[in-house]
Amino acid sequence: MADMSYGWSGNLGFKMPKNWAFDQFVEYPIGGTPIDQVAASGxxxxxxxxxxxxxxxxxxxxxxxxxxxxxxxxxxxxxNKTITISKGPALKVTLTATDSFSEVGSSPVFTISNGELNPANITNWLANTYGLKPEKLDIVVNGAGTLVESSKITAGNISVKVSANSNDEYKLSFICNVIKEEDKLLDNELSLIIDMTIKPLPFLKGIPNLNVNLSAEDAGRTVVLIGIAALALVITGNPELFPVAIAAI
Structure with missing residues (x-):
């Protein structure tokens, strides 16, 4: 039981209850924050x-x-080990697991909540940053979402980092910091880093039944989309992702 001697209740003249525990009798600001001065009966x-x-x-x-x-x-x-998932003349994919969170990449941080990524955020970023066609991105972006759902990572974040090496070679990194797995909070930090070393032109020309005329100037901006499609292909085994990816350019 408490009594408010000042303010609404005090101004109405209510009597102190016999079994009172606390009595707030004045309020004054300290640094702009209202502070109650309170008596305690014990x-x-x-x-x-x-x-x-x-x-x-x-x-x-x-x-x-x-x-x-x-x-x-x-x-x-x-x-704290790195394994090679795939290695070819135009594409190399490695996976590293570390017991500490990795710094985010150059992209915005895409949040994993309740086991899902927001596809609209990724689509908008790809379209705005790389001039890709949003209406053609759905199946590729959904492939990345399927990867997250399949892994059952229920809380965390993903970011992307792109860097250019020599000889028309690019490195694309997917960084996933895991907070919850199957709704269970991890007792320590965990980061999964997928690094993809891509030579865009040889890679695209090596895909059977895919006719593509891609200039060297366009190669850099396609690396992210190719990487997402390649990653989704590794997990889902869906070869249709590559023609769709090219259509988005």
Missing amino acids: KDSGTKYFSPGTENTISVSDALDNIRKNLGNKFAVDL
Whole structure:
């Protein structure tokens, strides 16, 4: 039971209750913040210790094992190790798992919430940054969303980093910082980094039944889209992603 001597209740003239615990009798600002001055009768001793609620947690190693299993046991990666997923003359894909969060890439940070990515955010970024056609991006972006859903990463974030190497070679990095796996909070930090080294022109010319006339000037802006399509292909095995990706250019 509390009494407000000033303000609405006090101005109405209510009597102090017999079993009062706290009595606020004046209010004054400190640094612009209103502060109540309160008397205590001792009836309520308050609380000195708060016990935090228990969170359903999972170890980083178990989370990594779950992700691997959820993706069909395609990647046998250990913490702080790098494995090669695919290697060819025009495309090399590696996967690294680290026990610390990685710095985000040059793209905006795309949030994973409830196991989903917002496809509109990714589509808008690709369209605005690289001049790609939004109406042609859906199947490719949805492929990236399928990858997240399949992994059952339910909370975290993804970013993208693009850098140019010599000899018309580009490096594309997908950085995924994992916070929750299957709705379980990780007991430590976990970051998954997929690095793709791409030579755009040889790569596109090596795709069967795909006729493409891509200038060297256009190659850089297509790397991100090719990378997303290639990554989705590795997971889903859907070869239709590549023609769709080219149509978005």
